[in-house]
Amino acid sequence: MAAAATTTPSNTLTMKLLVDSRPLRQRVVFAEAGKDTVDFLFSLLSVPAGTSVKLLGKESMVGCTGNLYSSAERLEDPYVQPDAAKDDILCAAMMPPPAAARPNSWVFPLPEPAPAAPAPAPKKFFNCFYSYYYSGCSRYVAEVSGTRCPSCSNQMSRDANLIGSPSPVAKPERKGFVQGGMVVYTVTDDLVISPMSNVSTIALLNACGVRDFGTLQERTVQIGYKEGLEILKASLQSKTVLTDVFLGKKPPSSMKNGGSTPQLSNGRRHDSHTWRA
Known part of the structure; x- marks a missing residue:
């Protein structure tokens, strides 16, 4: 087999x-x-049907599924869309x-699961140096250091601490289909x-x-x-x-x-x- x-x-x-x-x-x-x-x-x-054919072998299939598989396998590149991959049909994941x-x-x-992408660096935020003194400056936060403060036109380069970030949502545990x-x-x-x-x-x-x-x-x-x-x-x-x-x-x-x-x-x-x- x-x-x-x-x-x-x-x-x-x-x-x-x-x-x-x-x-x-x-x-x-x-x-x-x-x-x-x-x-x-x-x-x-x-x-997937294509994966069944690949696992079991074309010659073992009853009906016409094996013929469909062979047809897709033999089809030459000029007849296949440029952005289409045969493996998407023949070897469905x-x-x-x-x-x-x-x-x-x-x-x-x-x-095998794809390696996890490295966690992105946490975003940094900046506020105006005068935000402690002027209420107008305290209303603004920038992602780019050196941005001009809309209130006083000074550079916003003081690190701002972001609080209250949402916690990552844990994936639910897979429990299958039937009760155990x-x-x-x-x-x-x-x-x-x-x-x-x-x-x-x-x-x-x-x-x-x-x-x-x-x-x-x-x-x-x-x-x-x-x-x-x-x-x-x-x-x-x-x-x-x-x-x-x-x-x-x-x-x-x-x-x-x-x-x-x-x-x-x-x-x-x-x-x-x-x-x-």
Whole structure:
């Protein structure tokens, strides 16, 4: 799978899967996720289309987005506006998504922040030497030393102390999109997300035709950069995202692109998974 960045974040997210382990119907029934993971899933909505193509690779895109990307890539300079940059289309900057509370709930790399500009030197103000003696002179303050006082025509060169400057406004802390704390969310195989409840759990088990609870297994998985890309890719191609990504299933043949079926992973991954009966 294509990757656009040379470095990947070290933070990982976790999700608890409930898996139907019947050999012929192995699939994810639903998943249990906390705030950080749900924030990440919602943040996929903010990934620019061009950046998705760059991250996943043109050949893996279903539909015509890959063709649009290739067309912009091949377009020669004489046909592009002089003040237009191809990178604005092909490599749209991925800003911190509003739905993610960094650094806990965003696994894709972001551009390094630009170095902070040095703080400007504080402005100096000057008043007239005679401002202590004449009320007319005390009404004026100048930013340039040596300015003539409108009242007495003397030079305004005495340092004036400015008081009552507004304090810098602190940026609000990014809190993500959904509530955290004790709230737990249900994530279905096709990425329907809702607060978890006993009623919704029973309804999902019934909808999936689960009758024998002995076939259900709990599986804890980690979501890092690689899994994040696979989830993004599967969400654009499949209605069984969690099964495709974490159980190594292939997308349905109806999602073929140019005669080939894109694969999300090569078999099952055991390195970051923990099974519990």
